[in-house]
Amino acid sequence: MSKNERVDKFKRIMGKYPTGVTIVTTLDANGTPTGLTVNSFTSVSLEPLLILWCLDKRFSSFAAFLKAEKFAVHILSAEQADACWAFAGKEPDRFSKVKWELSVNGLPIISDSLGTLECKTDQQIDAGDHVILLGEVIGLKAEDKEPLLYYSRNIGTIPDHWPAYPRQS
Numbered sequence: 001m002s003k004n005e006r007v008d009k010f011k012r013i014m015g016k017y018p019t020g021v022t023i024v025t026t027l028d029a030n031g032t033p034t035g036l037t038v039n040s041f042t043s044v045s046l047e048p049l050l051i052l053w054c055l056d057k058r059f060s061s062f063a064a065f066l067k068a069e070k071f072a073v074h075i076l077s078a079e080q081a082d083a084c085w086a087f088a089g090k091e092p093d094r095f096s097k098v099k100w101e102l103s104v105n106g107l108p109i110i111s112d113s114l115g116t117l118e119c120k121t122d123q124q125i126d127a128g129d130h131v132i133l134l135g136e137v138i139g140l141k142a143e144d145k146e147p148l149l150y151y152s153r154n155i156g157t158i159p160d161h162w163p164a165y166p167r168q169s
C-alpha cells in the first residue's frame, strides 16, 4: 500500500469515528477574537481538570493559539450547526455569525453552547502536522441542551431511537 493509500484509508476510518463538535476561541496578540471548529477535543484528567485538543499547524491563526495563555472550548449544541460551518470555512469574519461576549477571564465566549470550558494553557506538544494543546479548566458553564454530532463529514443530532442498546444493569 502506498503512503497516499494509507493516508486515504486512515481518513476513511477516522471519518467513521463519531464525535461531538466544539469551537475553540482565544484572543490574538492584537486582542482580536479568533477561533476554529474542532472535533479532536477530549477530557484527560479530573485531578487537576485537564482537557486536550489538536491544532493543525496550517490554521491561519496558529500563532495566536501558540502564544495564548488561555483559550475557551465550546461544546456545540444542536442549534449551532451554522456556527460549526462558519468556524470551519473561509468565512472572513467568523464572530459576526455568532452571539459572543468577553468573559471575566478575557476570553471570547459564544452563546448557546451546551458547555463552555475556559482553560489555562498547560502544555503544548508537537505532534506531526498538529500541536496537542492541553488546557487546565479554570471556568465552566453548562446549559441543558442537546449536542451537535459529527460523523462521516456531516453534522447532525442524536437520533430518535437513542439509546438503541440501553445498559441492563
Ligand SMILES: Cc1cc2nc3c(=O)[nH]c(=O)nc-3n(C[C@H](O)[C@H](O)[C@H](O)COP(=O)(O)O)c2cc1C
Binding pocket: 021, 035, 036, 037, 038, 039, 040, 041, 053, 054, 055, 056, 057, 058, 059, 060, 061, 084, 087, 088, 089, 090, 150
Ligand atoms: C467537524 C470539524 C472538525 C474539525 N476539527 C479540527 C481539529 O480538531 N483541529 C484543527 O486544527 N482543525 C479542525 N477542523 C478544521 C478547522 O476548523 C479549519 O481548518 C479551520 O477553521 C480553517 O481556518 P483557516 O482557513 O482560517 O486556516 C475541523 C473542521 C470541522 C468541520
